[in-house]
Amino acid sequence: MTHVVVLGAGLGGAIQAYELRETLAKSDKITVISNKPYFQFTPSNPWAGVGWRKKEELIVELAPVMAKQGIEFICDGAKLLKPDDNTIVLESGREVTYDYLVIATGPDLAFDEIEGFGPDAHTSSVCHVEHAEISGNNWDAFCENPGPIVIGAVQGASCFGPAYEYLLTIETDLRRRKIRHKVPMTFVTSEPYIGHLGLGGVGDTKGMLESAMRDRDIKWVTNSKVDKFEEGKVFFTEVNDDGTEKAKHEEEFGYAMMLPAFRGIPALMGIEGLVNPRGFVIVDEFQRNPKFKNIFAIGVCIAIAPPVITPVPTGVPKTGFMIESMVTATAHNIPDVIAGKEPKEMPTWNAFCLADFGNRGFAFLAMPQNPPRNTNWTSSGRWVHWAKLAFEWYFIRKVKKGVSEPWYEKQIMKMLKITKLQK
Numbered sequence: 001m002t003h004v005v006v007l008g009a010g011l012g013g014a015i016q017a018y019e020l021r022e023t024l025a026k027s028d029k030i031t032v033i034s035n036k037p038y039f040q041f042t043p044s045n046p047w048a049g050v051g052w053r054k055k056e057e058l059i060v061e062l063a064p065v066m067a068k069q070g071i072e073f074i075c076d077g078a079k080l081l082k083p084d085d086n087t088i089v090l091e092s093g094r095e096v097t098y099d100y101l102v103i104a105t106g107p108d109l110a111f112d113e114i115e116g117f118g119p120d121a122h123t124s125s126v127c128h129v130e131h132a133e134i135s136g137n138n139w140d141a142f143c144e145n146p147g148p149i150v151i152g153a154v155q156g157a158s159c160f161g162p163a164y165e166y167l168l169t170i171e172t173d174l175r176r177r178k179i180r181h182k183v184p185m186t187f188v189t190s191e192p193y194i195g196h197l198g199l200g201g202v203g204d205t206k207g208m209l210e211s212a213m214r215d216r217d218i219k220w221v222t223n224s225k226v227d228k229f230e231e232g233k234v235f236f237t238e239v240n241d242d243g244t245e246k247a248k249h250e251e252e253f254g255y256a257m258m259l260p261a262f263r264g265i266p267a268l269m270g271i272e273g274l275v276n277p278r279g280f281v282i283v284d285e286f287q288r289n290p291k292f293k294n295i296f297a298i299g300v301c302i303a304i305a306p307p308v309i310t311p312v313p314t315g316v317p318k319t320g321f322m323i324e325s326m327v328t329a330t331a332h333n334i335p336d337v338i339a340g341k342e343p344k345e346m347p348t349w350n351a352f353c354l355a356d357f358g359n360r361g362f363a364f365l366a367m368p369q370n371p372p373r374n375t376n377w378t379s380s381g382r383w384v385h386w387a388k389l390a391f392e393w394y395f396i397r398k399v400k401k402g403v404s405e406p407w408y409e410k411q412i413m414k415m416l417k418i419t420k421l422q423k
Contacts, residue, residue, distance in 0.1 A: 002028045002338050005098040007078055007088065009034035009062055011042060012299035012323045013104030017071050019331035019404040020102075028338075030070075033088065033096065035077035038062055039399050040129040043320065044392050046166040046356070048132035049124070049257070050173045051140060055133045060399045069402040078105070078267040083274055083292045088267075100334055103281050103297040107262030114154060116229030117260065123229055124257040126166055135257065139170070146179050147254025150234055152188035154226045156261030158315025159300075160189065160197045163259050164209060165355050171216050172358025186251055187213065187220040188236055188258065190312040194220055198314045200307050200371055202351075202364040203378035212357070212380075221249065225312050226258065234258075243311045262315065264301060276303045286343035287330045296334065298326040307370045319351040322369050325420035327404070332421075346422040356388040363387070367418070 004024065006017045009032050017032045024030065038059040047053040066073040077091040081101075088096045109127055111118030118125060124138055125131035151167040153160050167187055174180040191197070194213065195205035213220060223246070227235040234256060238247045264279020273291030275281055280303035282289055287302075289295040300323075304316040325347035333343035351369035355361050361384035367375040398404070413419070 002099045003097070004028060004030050004100045004102065004334060005088065005096060006030065006032045006102045006104055007081075008104035008106060008299070008301070009036070009039055009073075010104065010106050010299070011320055012106075012327055013102075014039045014062065014399055015324065015404050016102055016104055016298060016327045016330060017066065018069060018402055019327055020334065021069050021071060022404065023331045023335050024338075025335075026070075029072065031072040031074060031096065031098075032062070032066060033074045033076060033078065033090070034062065035075070035091070037075045041392060041396050041399075042129070043388075043395075045126040045129055045132040046162055046169050048129060049126040049135040049139065049166055050170055051136035052169075052173075053132075053136075055129050058129050058396070060396060065400060065402050078265065081267050081271065081274075083271060083295060086294070099294065100337070101295045102330060102334075103268070103295065103301055104299050105265050105268075105301045107300045108265045108279070110156070110261040110263050113156075113261060114226055114228060116231075117154070117226070117258070121229065122231055122256070124255065125260075126162055126257060127259070139173075139255070142255040143174075143177055143179060145254070146174075146182045148184045148186070148252055150186050150188055150251050150253040150256040151258065152186075152224070153190055153259040154261060155190045155224075155312050156315060157190055157259045158198050158262055159259060159317045160191060160314075161317065161319075161353060161355055163187075163189070163257075165357065165361075166257055167218065168212060168216070168357035168361075170358075171218065185216075185218045187218055188224050188226070188234065188249075188251065189220070189222055190224055190310070190314050191222055192241070192310045192312075192314075193222055196310070196314070198306065198317050199366065199369065202366045203376040205362070205364060205378055208362050208378060208380055212362075223311050224249075229256070239311050241311055262300065268301075278303075280304075285346045286333050287326050287347065288333065288337075288343060293337075296330045298330055299323045302326075304370070316370065319353050319369065321352045321418070321420075322347075322349050324405075325349055328420040331404075348419050348422050350418055350420070352418060354384055354388045354391060356385050359385055361385050361388060365418070 080089040124135040195209040281297035329347040362380040
């Protein structure tokens with residue numbers, strides 16, 4: 001019997017466990033370790049941040065679902081990974097040994113790197129469902145006494161999509177409340193231009209997002225490095241394309257949400273050969289760590305170099321379908337390694353993204369996600385809003401059913417020629 005442990009149970013980890021159950025032998029043991037008892041559907045957090053969703057609508061209790069699939073579930077945080085001993089030390093003091101490990105932890109949120117930043121200080125957050133629910137409650141209070149709003153992403157951020165989604169969703173909500181005229185809005189981002197997204201743009205994301213913001217009277221400042229936050233005020237430095245200082249800004253706000261930089265979780269920090277200086281897991285083209293051959297990693301926790309250097313540091317996003325391609329490759333490679341073979345499946349890292357703005361939105365398809373690409377496609381309209389609603393229902397249902405990829409999803413993706421594995 002081989003014991004495979006999946007560390008993390010988010011968009012990648014939960015689906016990874018289900019897919020491994022399909023590809024591993026029935027006698028092999030799978031254990032999922034998560035510091036939370038539930039899966040959370042992160043893409044809907046911007047909706048929760050305006051009170052359009054409640055936490056209970058976006059989570060799935062994992063223990064009963066995992067049990068039905070024959071997967072052990074441990075609700076406990078990871079305190080320390082000992083890769084030389086094939087052991088994970090948990091916060092409770094319990095130690096779990098493994099034959100193979102898949103790291104799918106997601107990131108640690110680096111709010112502490114900027115003074116006054118984060119939900120425990122002067123800004124709101126939609127990074128976790130718990131943060132988003134608090135933000136939703138704060139949003140109602142703000143709307144009773146509206147004022148200026150600042151939304152955006154700080155230096156080192158890599159997941160820019162939710163910032164745009166939240167910006168345009170709250171703008172839609174303000175219009176519905178008929179108080180938009182009372183709320184000046186500013187988007188502050190480390191991106192070199194609107195729609196860069198950490199990817200050098202996808203198709204016409206620059207033009208589409210700039211147009212959307214102009215139509216909604218939203219100001220923006222790019223190439224921005226946040227210096228600090230105070231109560232009701234953000235201080236940031238705008239730089240030129242060569243990185244030299246262009247201007248110092250002080251922007252007042254009654255409500256603010258900016259996405260933080262990510263880093264690896266503390267349990268992985270400083271493990272030579274496993275992680276880079278930021279704590280992101282180093283993987284090869286098969287999602288396997290080059291030093292510790294029995295460790296694989298997927299999702300936001302892996303190290304990916306930015307495709308281009310930007311004046312203010314930006315990271316690379318790991319989008320949902322891109323993560324699912326990592327999951328599928330890993331689910332096929334681990335059984336091969338167990339059988340004494342070399343891994344051969346490589347994920348495509350194709351990205352398909354639906355960004356909702358509350359009543360409409362935009363979609364993009366990048367194959368692969370990082371340039372140069374075979375496909376660059378963007379579209380916009382009300383259909384994106386309805387597609388995002390359908391995707392939310394569908395993905396949460398998949399997690400509840402313990403299914404990774406139903407047959408009809410495979411057929412649809414095959415028809416669209418959107419693949420998870422390189423051929």
